[in-house]
Amino acid sequence: MIEELLEPGTAAVESFGDEPGAVAELHPEEARLVATAEEGRRREFATVRRCARTALATLGADPGPVLRDPKGAPVWPAGFTGAMTHCQGYRAAVVATSAEVAALGIDAEPNLPLSNPGVAALVTVDEERAWLPGLRARRPEIHWERLVFSAKESVYKVWYPLTGRWLDFQDAVITVDPAWSTFRARLLVPAPVVAAGVRLDSLTGSYLVRDGLIVTAITVGRRRGTRT
Incomplete structure (x- = not known):
């Protein structure tokens, strides 16, 4: 999977x-x-x-x-x-x-709602809350707040090995392309550098929703920056 x-x-x-x-x-x-x-x-x-x-x-x-x-x-x-x-x-x-990969981030979550609205408010930012209702209406079988949570967990697992620093849920903005099952995380804090001239102001990843699970992943290549 x-x-x-x-x-x-x-x-x-x-x-x-x-x-x-x-x-x-x-x-x-x-x-x-x-x-x-x-x-x-x-x-x-x-x-x-x-x-x-x-x-x-x-x-x-x-x-x-x-x-x-x-x-x-x-x-x-x-x-x-x-x-x-x-x-x-x-x-x-x-x-x-x-030598080939600077960092990897993966996360798996149950495809279920977050535990309560307060958790969703901590995990998401205003820009994400603007597009979430539209995706909920179009694809109600996916719990999109949970997917945002998972994507940010994958972002953190990439971020921490590169920087050694904490990254809060509010420090990245997720946008999703459901047609391609991909997401982009725009970082709101100073970005790490993974190679000469390659600064990671954003990260791109992919997701999969299957068998009751949401799985997200990000690969940061050593030479070409982020890839999925």
């Missing part, structure tokens, strides 16, 4: 549930990260780590532990970049060589 949104050369592995035995396969360093978590969280964590190690192995990386930095972002082996996501009924990891 997720591979439909990614470039050739990017390795993706997904699972539609927690995999038996994944907890037992955790490296000791990984296991310590969830030692006090409840069992469901440990299984989820272990399954997405298994996805990550399997994806890394397809690109020739050593299948070592995938740990996290002080802000919770995954720490990838030298020479690689990637992203992970999990929600109810879905776990996935994508990786690529950092």
